[in-house]
Amino acid sequence: MSKIDQANQEAVKKMMMSRPVWVDIGRAKDVIPGMKDNLFLHAGPPITWDRMSGPLKGAIIGGLIYEGKAKNAEEAEKIAESGEIEFSPCHHYNAVGPMAGVTTPSQMVFIIEDEEWGGNTYSNMNEGYGKVLRYGAYDDEVLNRLRWLDEVYAPCLKEAVKLAKGVDMKSIIAQALHMGDDAHNRNRATTSLFIRTIAPFIVETDFGKETDYDAPRLDLSNVSEYFKGNKASVAAEVLAFMHSNDLTSLNAIMAACKSMALAAHGIENSTMVTTMARNGTDFGIRLSSTGDKWFTAPANVPDGLFFSGFKSSDANRDIGDSVITETVGVGGFAMAAAPAIVNFIGGSPADAFDATNEMYEITIAENNNFNIPAMDFKGTPTGIDVRKVVEKNIVPRINTGIAHKEAGIGQVGAGIVKPPMEMFIDALKELAK
Amino acid sequence: MENLFNSELKVINMGLEEFAETLKERGTQVIHVRWQPPAMGDDNLLSLLDKLK
Structure with missing residues (x-):
């Protein structure tokens, strides 16, 4: 190894x-x-x-x-x-x-x-x-x-x-x-x-x-x-x-996930992602072995289902730290456990299984704490490897709420969003230095 | 070869999913395999990945 x-x-x-x-x-x-x-x-x-x-x-x-x-x-x-x-x-x-x-x-x-x-x-x-x-x-x-x-x-x-x-x-x-x-x-x-x-x-x-x-x-x-x-x-x-x-x-769940991500941070030579987060303008990631350095790129606009009276052009770019859940192997990575979620974010139950299955392509382990009954209790895909993201051209799957792009209005829907590939490529370049 | 064209087509499609969809629409049995060139076919990225094995 x-x-x-x-x-x-x-x-x-x-x-x-x-x-x-x-x-x-x-x-x-x-x-x-x-x-x-x-x-x-x-x-x-x-x-x-x-x-x-x-x-x-x-x-x-x-x-x-x-x-x-x-x-x-x-x-x-x-x-x-x-x-x-x-x-x-x-x-x-x-x-x-x-x-x-x-x-x-x-x-x-x-x-x-x-x-x-x-x-x-x-x-x-x-x-x-x-x-x-x-x-x-x-x-x-x-x-x-x-x-x-x-x-x-x-x-x-x-x-x-x-x-x-x-x-x-x-x-x-x-x-x-x-x-x-x-x-x-x-x-x-x-x-x-x-x-x-x-x-x-x-x-x-x-x-x-x-x-x-x-x-x-x-x-x-x-x-x-x-x-x-x-x-x-x-x-x-x-x-x-x-x-x-x-x-x-x-x-509280997010803070618990942060706790798990923090435990994996600071391992020399690791290519694992320990932070993913968005501020509504940029998406940023940090890796276990690259300290506090952020790799960022413009955040994408989520696509999904909108509350009555709102439409996709109202949506702000992706925002929030809640993607800490996906960072530790739940959220979008565990969608197969939550087929009913499609009522909230769009798609079909089969899409939920596809999403989880695809995440095994870019992760390091099957989680030994979190598993999915409908997949024979298979552990959720856990620990994103930047190398696999770039090699497979598959970005992490993220479920998210959608904020109105203007201040003072609030939530207008929920859906899915793709993180930008550029920041994973930048992280890979840094690791190869 | 003649047998191939005279028998029912069963297709394994790799890469572009649209080809599989078109065949499906025509009633052909098709299994799609998601595949794309590693690292989007970018030589520079492939050499970086080699360094990080």
């Missing part, structure tokens, strides 16, 4: 041995090393304000208003242009964020600890579908929901996870693949398992009795009429919100 193949085996083994456990929740500036008051994290590779896409700009504007640094969008844009705020990829801080991925100093974040290799990874709270900050929307409804998430929801979950003494995220992903999820775009099973695991402890916290709080209350009448006429306990509201949002678990 060549030294490169040996290095890749070591990298993928470390990735699969990682044991990400949700252990706590904390305020970003208090718990993410290096986080500070004038630092905003974003999805994807590094980018300056002038090159940011509409949804990322929108999320930055919303973040500045949310943090009390700006009163309105106009003021926020001036601050963003001035250089007063530092922008940096979530990945530089072992964090990940879906879509725009904007993580501000005051936001609460999941803390995932790797119980095999040590170290923490982070991601903020998921806001739900539609008009939300991570898709670049920032009106009062969006900002009020953020306040509720950070001031009511996250503190309740923080107490609950302490009582639970941690939640094994890898086990949730593995089980969810047996229940029809891909752990990226379809999260009905991951979220159900997440709720089932944490619910008893949510009820057991002091929030089980508390009904009064200062933050804006959420309208939960879409879950049940009960919430219209009754002042429910915080615990009931938290559980109702979790139930109303299939993406509740996504951010």
Whole structure:
């Protein structure tokens, strides 16, 4: 076996041995090393304000208003242009964020600890579908929901996870693949398992009795009429919100995937991809053996199914850190486990099997934790080898949400997208130097 | 050769899928094999891949 193949085996083994456990929740500036008051994290590779896409700009504007640094969008844009705020990829801080991925100093974040290799990874709270900050929307409804998430929801979950003494995220992903999820775009099973695991402890916290709080209350009448006429306990509201949002678990799942990817990073001679991420303008990858260097190329526009009233010309270029799921062998790579996903992103169940089968062509191993019942429990294709991507001319398969290209609107659909081949070629050239 | 043209065609198509689709439309039994030249046929990329074996 060549030294490169040996290095890749070591990298993928470390990735699969990682044991990400949700252990706590904390305020970003208090718990993410290096986080500070004038630092905003974003999805994807590094980018300056002038090159940011509409949804990322929108999320930055919303973040500045949310943090009390700006009163309105106009003021926020001036601050963003001035250089007063530092922008940096979530990945530089072992964090990940879906879509725009904007993580501000005051936001609460999941803390995932790797119980095999040590170290923490982070991601903020998921806001739900539609008009939300991570898709670049920032009106009062969006900002009020953020306040509720950070001031009511996250503190309740923080107490609950302490009582639970941690939640094994890898086990949730593995089980969810047996229940029809891909752990990226379809999260009905991951979220159900997440709720089932944490619910008893949510009820057991002091929030089980508390009904009064200062933050804006959420309208939960879409879950049940009960919430219209009754002042429910915080615990009931938290559980109702979790139930109303299939993406509740996504951010914690992503941070768990980041934990696995991090375990495989820094192996000399490895040609394995340990980061894939998009900022809405560029797609970027990093490799296990090339340190912090990003290889980037213009991101493509996703193709898929659009919500009523929106069309393909509304779509922004590919955006978000959620492709960390594909990086570790789930998401689009595990589509065969989630045939029902085609209702959301388009195509047929046969396409889902084709997608997974094709990914074995460019990966190093079959995952020994995540497998697909309908494929005789074959392990998911795991550990992307840049050499195979270029040799086979097959790029990783990615499922994704679609953001409107203008700031302030939000999600307009979901579909699939191809990463640009150029950055894999650039990475190959660097490795061959 | 004569036998070949007088018997029912069963085709294995490699590379361009359109050829397989056309045959299918005409009712011919065809299996398509996805194949393309390694590294898009680019000599420079092939030499880089050789270095990284």
